[in-house]
Amino acid sequence: MPCDPLELAVLLDDAVDQVVVSPPHAANGPGARTQTAALDIYKDRGWGEWLDPLRLSEVINVLRQLLGNDRVIEGRAGFNPADATAG
Numbered sequence: 001m002p003c004d005p006l007e008l009a010v011l012l013d014d015a016v017d018q019v020v021v022s023p024p025h026a027a028n029g030p031g032a033r034t035q036t037a038a039l040d041i042y043k044d045r046g047w048g049e050w051l052d053p054l055r056l057s058e059v060i061n062v063l064r065q066l067l068g069n070d071r072v073i074e075g076r077a078g079f080n081p082a083d084a085t086a087g
Contacts, residue, residue: 005062020078
């Protein structure tokens, strides 16, 4: 999601218990059927840089710095409460 990672983390801090980070280019699980449409939207809107894994890594690092490792979960596990553990 295109944003200022620090502003996003500040907004999320008081609003949620945990954050699930799942990149739009991760083709696995039931949501994979929306992958092509999501990628097209990112590209059409000029957000291609947000598909770069390094950019996502930067966002995750900022979220973890402010929210803590235990509140930031990466990937599919975050969508299944039984499997959700911090990345």
